[in-house]
Amino acid sequence: MTSESKDGSKESIEKEDVAGPPVRSLQLGVYRVVTEVLPPLSLREQWKKTSRMIPTLRRLVKDAYASSPWLFSLLLLAQIWYSSFEPALSLHLSSRVLTTIEAGLKNGNPDGAAIFQAVALRMICLVFTAVVNQWKVRLESKMNDKIDLKFQNHILRSKLATDLTGVQANLSSGHIAERRAWFAFKSSMEATWQLAGAIGQLTYISRSVLSTGHGAIFALLCLVQPILDAVYDRSLWNEPHVVEATDPHFLRMKGLRELSEPKYRQDIITGDIVQHIIQEFRRAVKLLGDTDISEAYLQYQRLTGATSHIAIRLSRDLPMLYYAANAILSPTGLSLATIATLHQSESLLSWTFDDIFYRIRVTANNISTVKGIYDLERDVHQTKSGDLPYPPLGRPHERGMPFELKDVSFSYPGTTAKALDNITLSIKAGQLIVVVGQNGSGKSTIIKLLTRLYDATSGSIAIDGADIQEYRLADLRHATAALTQDHHLYPLSLRENIGLGNPAYVRDMNMIRAAAKQGGAEDLIAKLGDGFETVLEHPRGLQHSVDVKKGDRTLLAEAYEKMTKEVDVSGGERQRLVASRTFMRFTSGAVKLVCVDEPSSSLDPEAEWQLFQNLRQTREGKTMIFVTHRFAHLTKHADVILCMKNGTILETGTHEELMARDGEYCKMFKIQATAFE
Ligand SMILES: Nc1ncnc2c1ncn2[C@@H]1O[C@H](COP(=O)(O)OP(=O)(O)OP(=O)(O)O)[C@@H](O)[C@H]1O
Numbered sequence: 001m002t003s004e005s006k007d008g009s010k011e012s013i014e015k016e017d018v019a020g021p022p023v024r025s026l027q028l029g030v031y032r033v034v035t036e037v038l039p040p041l042s043l044r045e046q047w048k049k050t051s052r053m054i055p056t057l058r059r060l061v062k063d064a065y066a067s068s069p070w071l072f073s074l075l076l077l078a079q080i081w082y083s084s085f086e087p088a089l090s091l092h093l094s095s096r097v098l099t100t101i102e103a104g105l106k107n108g109n110p111d112g113a114a115i116f117q118a119v120a121l122r123m124i125c126l127v128f129t130a131v132v133n134q135w136k137v138r139l140e141s142k143m144n145d146k147i148d149l150k151f152q153n154h155i156l157r158s159k160l161a162t163d164l165t166g167v168q169a170n171l172s173s174g175h176i177a178e179r180r181a182w183f184a185f186k187s188s189m190e191a192t193w194q195l196a197g198a199i200g201q202l203t204y205i206s207r208s209v210l211s212t213g214h215g216a217i218f219a220l221l222c223l224v225q226p227i228l229d230a231v232y233d234r235s236l237w238n239e240p241h242v243v244e245a246t247d248p249h250f251l252r253m254k255g256l257r258e259l260s261e262p263k264y265r266q267d268i269i270t271g272d273i274v275q276h277i278i279q280e281f282r283r284a285v286k287l288l289g290d291t292d293i294s295e296a297y298l299q300y301q302r303l304t305g306a307t308s309h310i311a312i313r314l315s316r317d318l319p320m321l322y323y324a325a326n327a328i329l330s331p332t333g334l335s336l337a338t339i340a341t342l343h344q345s346e347s348l349l350s351w352t353f354d355d356i357f358y359r360i361r362v363t364a365n366n367i368s369t370v371k372g373i374y375d376l377e378r379d380v381h382q383t384k385s386g387d388l389p390y391p392p393l394g395r396p397h398e399r400g401m402p403f404e405l406k407d408v409s410f411s412y413p414g415t416t417a418k419a420l421d422n423i424t425l426s427i428k429a430g431q432l433i434v435v436v437g438q439n440g441s442g443k444s445t446i447i448k449l450l451t452r453l454y455d456a457t458s459g460s461i462a463i464d465g466a467d468i469q470e471y472r473l474a475d476l477r478h479a480t481a482a483l484t485q486d487h488h489l490y491p492l493s494l495r496e497n498i499g500l501g502n503p504a505y506v507r508d509m510n511m512i513r514a515a516a517k518q519g520g521a522e523d524l525i526a527k528l529g530d531g532f533e534t535v536l537e538h539p540r541g542l543q544h545s546v547d548v549k550k551g552d553r554t555l556l557a558e559a560y561e562k563m564t565k566e567v568d569v570s571g572g573e574r575q576r577l578v579a580s581r582t583f584m585r586f587t588s589g590a591v592k593l594v595c596v597d598e599p600s601s602s603l604d605p606e607a608e609w610q611l612f613q614n615l616r617q618t619r620e621g622k623t624m625i626f627v628t629h630r631f632a633h634l635t636k637h638a639d640v641i642l643c644m645k646n647g648t649i650l651e652t653g654t655h656e657e658l659m660a661r662d663g664e665y666c667k668m669f670k671i672q673a674t675a676f677e
Contacts, residue, residue, distance in 0.1 A: 028299040029292030030247035036240045053364060056371040057188055064185050067146040075143050076189070078136040083193035086129045087352070088200035091345050093122040098337035144182045151178035151373060158376035163383045164453050165413045181373065184366035191359035198352045205345055221322055222346055225315040226353035230361075232308040236300045237365050243296045249288040256281045319346040383452060383473060388466055390475035391592065399430035400623035401463055401479065401593040403450060408459035410445060419445040421647040422459070427640075432616070433625045434634045436665065437644030443627040444484070445647075447595045450625065451480050481585040484597035487578045491539050494525055495532040497577055501584025511587050518614045519580025520607050524573045534567055571602035579611055586618050594619075597627040609633055631669055641665060 026033045065072045097118040104110025155178060202219045236243075245251055256277050259268060268274060292299055323339055403426070410420040420442045427433055435443045448454050449461060452468060461468040468476070481501075490497050498515050499506035512532065516522045528534040542563055550561050569577070579599060585591060596615060600608040612633045615624070626634050635641055635655045643651040643658065643665040650664050658665040 026300075027246070028296050029294065030245050030250040030288075031243050031296035031299070032246045033236070033296050033300060034242050035236070038239070050364070053367045053371075056367050056374060057184070057363070059374065060181060060185055060367075060370055061188075063150055064143065064147055067150050068143070071139060071143050071146065075136070075139040078132050078139060079189050079193050080196075081132050082129065082136055083190060084197040084200060086125070086132075087197045087348060088204050089125055090122070090129075091201055091341065091348070092204055093118065093125055094344060095337070095341040097122055098340050099335075102335060102337040140186065144186075147182045147185060148178050151181045154178075154373060155376070158373075164448075165383075178373070180366040180369040184363050184370050187359040187362040187366070191356050191363060194352050194356050194359070198349060198356070201345055201349060201352075205342070218319065218322065218342065218346075219349070221318040222349040223353055224318055225312060225350055226357055228308070228312045228315050229354060230357040232304050232312065234301055234303050235361075236297045238361060247288065247291055249284045250291070250293060252284045253281060253288065256284065316350070319343075383455065384469065385473035386467075386470035388471045390463070390471045390479055392464055392466070395464065398621055400621060402429040402623065403427040404462040406460050406462075408449065408456045408461060410449060410454065410457045412454075418647050420449070420456075423647075423649055425642070425649060425652075427623060427625070429623055430619075430621070431623055431639040432619060432637060433623075433640050433642060434638035435625065435627045435642045435644060436629070436631065436635065436668065437642075437650070441644040442647040443644055444597050446642075446644075447482070447484070447597050447625060447627060450593070451482055451595055452476055478588070478590050479592040480595070481582050481591045481593070482595045482597070483579060483582040483599045484595070485599060485601060486597075487581075487599070489536055489574055489577055491535065491537050493533050493535050494521075494528075494577060498532075498580045498584050501581040501586075502588045505584075505587060512584065515584035515587070516577075516580045518583035518618075519576050519578075520610055520614075521573070521576040521580045524569060524576065528567055528569075530567075536567060536569065538566075572604060572607065575599055575602050576607065576611075583614070583618070592622055594622050594624045595627075596625070598629065600628075600630075631672055635669070643668075 021036045021038055023034050024037050026035070097115070100111065100114045100118050104115065205218060206216065245254070258264075259277055268277070319342065323342065405423055405425040405427075408420055408423045408425075409418055411418055423446070435446060437443055445454075449456055452473065455469065463471065463476075490500070492500075495509070495512055496506060498512050498519070498521075499508070501515060502511070505511050509532070513522070516525055516532075525531055525534070540563070544560055548556055548560050550557060550564070582594075582596075594615070600611060603611060608630070612626075616637060626638075628634055638655065640652055641655060641658055642649050643663075645664060651658055651661060653661070655669075659669065
């Protein structure tokens with residue numbers, strides 16, 4: 001169902017055959033906004049919804065307390081003073097100043113001592129509050145750090161426990177920010193104590209300023225505007241939503257703007273396409289015309305109708321109407337001092353209630369993220385571990401890990417296409433297997449299944465007679481070494497980068513040096529100023545103001561240049577360092593399976609040859625599986641070559657057998673061979 005609303009935005013209500021409420025799609029300028037269409041909730045349902053936040057909030061407060069009981073208690077006291085006591089006390093003291101002055105003015109004989117005392121008390125209160133506030137800011141900053149660190153730790157543990165399926169399901173994605181925990185904690189504390197403060201103020205007004213009954217009317221009048229504000233506030237943040245930019249000209253502008261980023265510089269300069277980009281950008285701007293490009297959140301807010309705006313504006317003056325009516329109906333009922341006190345408390349109360357509603361919304365928005373962080377622990381996608389030890393008791397698997405694959409098919413999570421289609425295969429312990437085939441034929445996928453990064457969608461993989469899923473995962477991981485293009489250098493020292501191949505010996509420089517030599521990284525490390533202690537891509541949190549530019553002849557620019565000095569290595573050198581980590585892994589003596597997936601694309605021919613030589617020399621006691629596009633080095637040494645196509649194994653055999661067959665493998669081999677003739 002689609003309808004066009006008054007402001008020209010299109011609204012359509014779609015109800016698909018899926019769980020959850022229907023959604024409304026709204027075109028706002030260049031953005032498409034999709035929100036859930038939720039029926040208005042009754043007060044009871046609203047309360048139920050709100051109370052669902054309470055367990056998470058309770059856990060958050062407990063965590064905050066546990067991170068530093070002292071800090072928590074001091075902050076609580078400061079907050080109570082600032083939000084609860086001070087406003088009521090301040091109101092009382094200023095009312096006292098005003099009534100003392102008024103009494104003096106009425107009888108023509110002001111009591112100087114009484115006025116001085118009232119003013120002095122108010123001043124002391126203000127000074128004390130200023131000091132408390134300053135402390136509060138410092139305490140908040142410390143508490144913020146504590147909560148951030150606690151949640152960073154929590155997120156780190158959950159992310160590190162997530163397997164590839166979880167990463168693909170986007171479970172531990174970036175939107176889960178630890179900062180939200182602090183915001184939820186802060187806003188919930190503030191809302192609670194501000195509410196206590198507002199109740200205190202109202203009690204004071206009802207008892208001391210107004211006659212019985214009037215206090216309640218006054219309180220209600222002060223509440224009208226914040227309530228209307230909260231009801232009519234069309235903020236996207238209050239609704240479940242997704243937003244995407246859909247305007248083709250806007251998207252094109254974005255893409256063209258992206259081309260000014262440093263990573264495209266070389267392409268743009270050598271391609272000589274600067275003028276083309278500028279012209280195309282101008283054209284896209286022209287075609288975009290007057291379409292609104294302001295943030296979707298702002299455009300959504302502007303949807304609030306004029307009547308609501310007028311109602312909100314008028315409601316602000318309701319307390320004033322109340323004094324006016326009182327003055328007409330009961331001319332002696334309110335003194336000037338009372339009116340001044342009421343006026344002061346009216347603005348304070350309206351502001352406080354506004355702020356409370358705002359903070360409740362902030363809490364609600366952030367608490368769902370906090371819940372997401374806590375739930376990560378529970379929802380974490382983790383490949384299930386079995387109970388069987390590996391190697392199986394009494395069978396040390398001295399020759400390597402054997403595999404039996406039966407009718408194995410596999411689709412990546414979230415996809416239906418078969419990356420592997422009905423594969424049956426036997427790999428004997430200690431064999432050297434080479435997998436070849438076209439791009440996308442499933443070579444890497446086989447390795448991912450054998451190393452249990454994923455589980456087969458159907459069929460079975462057995463190791464030494466037992467299903468792969470029955471073994472303890474930690475044992476299998478311990479017995480496996482993988483070297484692929486997807487392996488990266490860590491933002492840690494090169495010593496750790498190599499040493500973490502065998503964490504038990506991460507400080508053993510003799511072993512690390514030997515591994516670096518086998519990986520072909522020894523000479524390149526020696527060339528670096530800090531040698532094994534060099535850290536590549538050090539996360540240093542660099543920031544600078546826009547006016548600081550590298551190359552400027554100022555001391556500040558020089559300081560910045562020094563800070564940004566990075567040591568870098570080439571792609572091939574990176575591959576040597578990562579390969580060294582694999583050789584370090586062999587030092588544990590537990591590795592029974594080595595999977596090597598095209599790790600040599602950036603290596604020079606000599607380095608590639610040397611890497612494969614070194615790997616083959618360590619093959620004793622290991623099953624080795626290589627994926628490669630370059631046949632020469634490996635296929636002649638292979639016990640079995642698997643030639644793959646479209647997720648299936650097309651041919652298997654030794655080099656000689658497959659050449660004799662004159663099939664796909666022979667064809668690919670000849671293409672490479674003729675290139676060198
Ligand atoms: N993470 C993923 N999610 C979804 N599909 C994937 C994923 N990884 C690979 N695929 C798909 O699975 C199929 C097999 O991919 P795989 O990486 O195993 O091929 P390959 O033979 O190793 O290719 P190449 O020679 O290009 O490295 C391809 O169609 C690929 O697009």
